[in-house]
Amino acid sequence: MSEDSQISTKQPLLSIENLKASYDESIILRGIDMVVKPNSVVALLGRNGVGKTSLLRSIMGLMPKTEGSICFNGEPIQELRSDQRARLGLGYVPQGRDIFPNLTVQENLEVSVSIAGQAGRDRLEEVYELFPVIKEMLGRKGGVLSGGQQQQLAIGRALLTNPKLLILDEPTEGIQPSIIDQIEDAIHLLKQQGNLSIILVEQYLDFAKAASDEFYILDRGSVVLAGESDDLTSGVIDKYLTV
Ligand SMILES: Nc1ncnc2c1ncn2[C@@H]1O[C@H](COP(=O)(O)OP(=O)(O)OP(=O)(O)O)[C@@H](O)[C@H]1O
Numbered sequence: 001m002s003e004d005s006q007i008s009t010k011q012p013l014l015s016i017e018n019l020k021a022s023y024d025e026s027i028i029l030r031g032i033d034m035v036v037k038p039n040s041v042v043a044l045l046g047r048n049g050v051g052k053t054s055l056l057r058s059i060m061g062l063m064p065k066t067e068g069s070i071c072f073n074g075e076p077i078q079e080l081r082s083d084q085r086a087r088l089g090l091g092y093v094p095q096g097r098d099i100f101p102n103l104t105v106q107e108n109l110e111v112s113v114s115i116a117g118q119a120g121r122d123r124l125e126e127v128y129e130l131f132p133v134i135k136e137m138l139g140r141k142g143g144v145l146s147g148g149q150q151q152q153l154a155i156g157r158a159l160l161t162n163p164k165l166l167i168l169d170e171p172t173e174g175i176q177p178s179i180i181d182q183i184e185d186a187i188h189l190l191k192q193q194g195n196l197s198i199i200l201v202e203q204y205l206d207f208a209k210a211a212s213d214e215f216y217i218l219d220r221g222s223v224v225l226a227g228e229s230d231d232l233t234s235g236v237i238d239k240y241l242t243v
């Protein structure tokens with residue numbers, strides 16, 4: 001049986017109930033409920049500082065203190081370490097993309113392949129097809145790539161670990177429009193292939209709406225609105241997202 005066939009199409013891929021999280025004394029998340037269905041893209045929206053990154057970090061097991069339940073593919077994961085969550089199929093591309101600047105592009109990819117083994121190596125060609133610039137730049141140091149190229153490398157690297165849920169924190173932040181289009185195309189292609197869901201934190205709302213099926217809007221640590229992305233109207237955007 002292949003790994004992919006173990007993913008149920010009937011139950012949610014990710015299901016979060018009453019999630020609370022804090023840093024030291026400050027409470028950041030105040031009881032979040034959220035569901036990510038199999039093979040769907042969820043946009044996580046909200047103004048600066050409302051807790052979007054903290055929610056992603058909670059899903060990955062990177063927050064100092066959390067309460068509530070997080071189930072991945074039907075299994076509770078809230079007690080697992082972040083590396084164990086990664087091995088179950090959670091792939092995380094943090095805000096600000098953390099590639100290794102002093103390693104070449106190829107070496108950056110090798111780090112993921114060394115974790116994922118043959119399954120990762122098997123995906124290299126697919127990553128080159130999604131982001132041709134990665135293949136062109138294999139010999140260059142990660143740090144000399146443009147911001148957009150680094151973002152593509154960060155996403156490509158995460159894909160080599162064969163995630164079932166890919167978590168992207170503001171992939172378009174500070175990058176040029178042509179590369180934003182390429183990242184949007186990549187998200188559509190990945191979705192078409194099936195077997196992958198994506199949580200996308202995004203400030204760029206046209207992109208978020210075009211790339212996602214459903215959305216959640218956070219405000220001060222709570223979900224204030226959720227729905228289908230077709231319903232992200234300018235009225236909703238003005239009310240909850242315009243600064
Ligand atoms: N390491 C930390 N220690 C204490 N407080 C923190 C820490 N990181 C973030 N916070 C606070 O937690 C709150 C939520 O931050 P978070 O980064 O989750 O928001 P965000 O929605 O991702 O914001 P942005 O849109 O700016 O990325 C903010 O008030 C922030 O100041």
Ligand SMILES: [Mg+2]
Nearest residue numbers: 052053054095
């Ligand atoms: Mg953030």
